Amino acid sequence: MLANPYDAGAWSTLGVLLRRSGKLNEAIVCHNRALEYAPENASIWTNLGNALTGAGRLMEAVAAQEEALRREPYNRTAMFNAVVSLRQAGRFAEALAMIERAGGPAADPALRWERALVRLQIGDYVHGFDDYAGRRSLPSYNGRRATRPAWDGKALDGRSVFLTAEQGLGDALLMARYLPLVKALGGRVLYEGHEEFRRLLSGPEIDEYRNWGGPVDGDVEASQMDLPGLLGTTLASIPPPVRLRVPEEARRKATKILGVREPGTLRVGIVWSGRVTFADNARRATSLAPFLRFAEISGVRLYSLQKGPPEAELAELGPAQRLIVPLGPELEDFADTAAMVEQLDLVIMTDSSVAHLAGALGKPVWNLLQYVPYWIYGFAGAWTPWYPSMRLFRQGMDLDWRPVFDAAAEALRDEVRRRTGR
Known part of the structure; x- marks a missing residue:
């Protein structure tokens, strides 16, 4: 029980905690209760929008974020939350416009990541992969931090490149199609990958297959997720999947x-x-x-x-x-x-x-x-x-x-x- 059942802020705080614990329906009820006592509070409206987005009630989520911004048009938190709601609702042009309204990546690196997701979703790979590099600025980024000079995607001329898998197992398989292209640039490919793929991916495009998490060496390095951007991928130039070697x-x-x-x-x-x-x-x-x-x-x-x-x-x-x-x-x-x-x-x-x-x-x-x-x-x-x-x-x-x-x-x-x- 809340000490003061008429405290809108307390109801909304409880809603935030419930959303973070995955109890989305309960969170929505709490935010709506908070709005009974403080209907003009933009923060409560945007919190409600977040819970509705999580629950998959996408049209309602966008409407709640719009209500937050109607009350506080320059609330940056509400603008960012609106971007997420619009993207998940498939309203990509509006999401891009909201990112610019919020000040773009210069205002918040997370906006660059959101812009990357939107641009890639609509097939704007040229700009999307450029923004995709912004994931490294996010507090949630859990990829390997670079310790060697970054590879620029140009000819290797005998140098060794250390490539590391990043994100999930599916991502590693998706990006493995770039390994032959990297090898063709004239260097040694040191590949740090998942042990689950060792038997499938061991082939001439990889000089050394390393278990993930070991020491880094090589003249230059890159994440596997950087390869589409480094190698200039567009919708018209997607390389075919890598040849898997089934034992x-x-x-x-x-x-x-x-x-x-x-x-x-x-x-x-x-x-x-x-x-x-x-x-x-x-x-x-x-x-x-x-x-x-x-x-x-x-x-x-x-x-x-x-x-x-x-x-x-x-x-x-x-x-x-x-x-x-x-x-x-x-x-x-x-x-x-x-x-x-x-x-x-x-x-x-x-x-x-x-x-x-x-x-x-x-x-x-x-x-x-x-x-x-x-x-x-x-x-x-x-x-x-x-x-x-x-x-x-x-x-x-x-x-x-x-x-x-x-x-x-x-x-x-x-x-x-x-x-x-x-």
Whole structure:
């Protein structure tokens, strides 16, 4: 209980604390209670907007931020929060205008990062990758801090370049396509990457594969996430995915586990969640339950590629878990996963690292996307130039997954008919 139930500031502070702990509906109630006592308070309106954004009530969130700015037009905190709400609502031109209204990157490095996200989302790669470098100025930046001279993307002329993976596993696979281009510039490539990719990425484009977190050497260094900007990537010049080297022992293991194919059926891999510690995973992921409708389709056999805590949902199915072959316990690294994906007909999933893996292998993968997804998927259309074998199924602004699964299920029925004649 609050000491003073009429204290608007106390109600809003409680709302902020609830939002930070993930209790978004309770936070919204608290901010609305605060507005009963202080309807002119811009800070409360912008706090409400933040909670509404987190809850996926995007139109209401933008309206709340507009109310905050109507009351205090020069409130920089409200302007920044409005930028975030507008971007997540897909109102990109308005988000860019609000960034300029707020003073642009000169006023706050976080505005440069927001501008990078917007520009990349709309395909403005030339300016977007320039802004992307601004992530290093953010307090939340957790990439490796440079200790060697920064590489400028020019010819190496015999020098060694230390490249480090940054961000998630999917990002590392996405950016691995640049490794052959770096090697072609005439130097030695020292690659600091995830151990999970060692068997897949070890090849002539890498001179030394290092475990992440060791000492840095080399004449110059760069983050893998800097490579698109350093090498001048535009929408028209995206390099193809790197060639992944799937070990024969991994293929033999996959063949043994998958066994003899049942005639007239499609082997469909599924993944319903990415890494649970990723801040945006709750938006991009679902539970296992919606994927069960694919098992209703005659001729479809489901194989779980899911790893991590969400694997436990398989056991919760009880006897129905027999509808899905659990491959997760057999996957020791991404080479094992790649060998399994090679022998499946299709992968259907919410966005995570396996989507990048399947796309890099050139296997058909249907990616079920949140309303404003990762920037490589843009904001409209069923395809991405980053992965030609990937088909996109998109949420609407209501963030409802049901129409996404409806569309994927209908497409899967068509795919079964096309491949098997059923």
